[in-house]
Amino acid sequence: MVDWKPILQRLSDKIQGSVLTVIHERNTMPVHKFKELLDKQAQDAILETLGKLDIGVTLVSEEGDQVFGNGRYTMVADPVDGTTNLARGLTPAVTSISVSETYHQSGALAGIITNFFTGGTFFAERGKGVTLDGTAITVAPDVKYRHGMIGMDISKNPAMDRLGRLIGASRHIRQQGCSAMSLCSVAAGTLDAHIDLRGIVRATDISAGLLMIREAGGVYSINGELIGDMELTQTTRVGLVAASNLRLLEEIESIMG
Numbered sequence: 001m002v003d004w005k006p007i008l009q010r011l012s013d014k015i016q017g018s019v020l021t022v023i024h025e026r027n028t029m030p031v032h033k034f035k036e037l038l039d040k041q042a043q044d045a046i047l048e049t050l051g052k053l054d055i056g057v058t059l060v061s062e063e064g065d066q067v068f069g070n071g072r073y074t075m076v077a078d079p080v081d082g083t084t085n086l087a088r089g090l091t092p093a094v095t096s097i098s099v100s101e102t103y104h105q106s107g108a109l110a111g112i113i114t115n116f117f118t119g120g121t122f123f124a125e126r127g128k129g130v131t132l133d134g135t136a137i138t139v140a141p142d143v144k145y146r147h148g149m150i151g152m153d154i155s156k157n158p159a160m161d162r163l164g165r166l167i168g169a170s171r172h173i174r175q176q177g178c179s180a181m182s183l184c185s186v187a188a189g190t191l192d193a194h195i196d197l198r199g200i201v202r203a204t205d206i207s208a209g210l211l212m213i214r215e216a217g218g219v220y221s222i223n224g225e226l227i228g229d230m231e232l233t234q235t236t237r238v239g240l241v242a243a244s245n246l247r248l249l250e251e252i253e254s255i256m257g
Helices: 004-020 023-028 031-052 083-088 160-169 179-187 203-215 246-256
Strands: 057-061 064-068 073-081 094-100 108-115 121-125 130-132 150-152 193-202 219-222 237-243
Touching: 004 031, 004 073, 004 094, 004 108, 004 121, 023 031, 023 083, 031 057, 031 064, 031 073, 031 083, 057 203, 073 083, 073 179, 073 203, 094 179, 094 203, 108 179, 108 203, 121 179, 121 203, 130 203, 150 160, 150 179, 160 193, 160 246, 179 193, 179 203, 179 237, 193 203, 193 246, 203 219, 203 237, 219 246, 237 246
Parallel strands: 057 073, 150 193
Antiparallel strands: 057 064, 073 094, 094 108, 108 121, 121 130, 193 237, 219 237
16 A cells, blocks of 8 residues: 655645745846746656656646656646735645545545644545644534635625625635635634635645545535545536534535525
8 A cells, every 4th residue: 555645745845845946036037927837847857757756647727738757646736726816925825635546535544734834734544634734624614604714705796696695694704815725724624614616726726735634523515415436637626515514514505605
């Protein structure tokens, strides 16, 4: 059996190190050019590192798929999630990587998410829980939606009718601009739920985070299906609701109507 923790840690470290070497260039070029530079640094780092490892994976990322060795495992990576945040110097932005024994989320074995600004690292392994810098974490205790801390992505959102009801029913809405970190925040009990109804969030953004949610004791729905599955492809896009528990998830769905 493969010990994924040191492999994922090495990949994360290499990506973070490569990206951080060009952070000082932030104000020397237009934002869109700097974002391209960040993405290239990150992608080059993961490709170079995987090329040196004796492991068979099919890498799925926003930049395309690439097979290493026999391609036995599916590795889903967003080397920089929250690129716009990082390009502007706004936290959070993270590296997010998961590994699955199949081409679906249901086969997820392990995941790592590392914060570019703090270095904080979340690691989850199927059936073994989730940690933040080596300390076990769990979701928050149950709370009514109105009083919960709710993460929400409202950018480019066509579902404003349902979203409007959710905004009106909550006293504490937060938008982080980084899907992977928002899911980690639910797993760690910092947020009580995270809602993204746009139908455009990528599998590469959320695969590792969904494993964090499950291993921390939380639940989620994908396109309205409880613990729904998704294909781990470059083009997979979904709608997502994640919560600390089933009661809260059902309350959110009831408010949406």
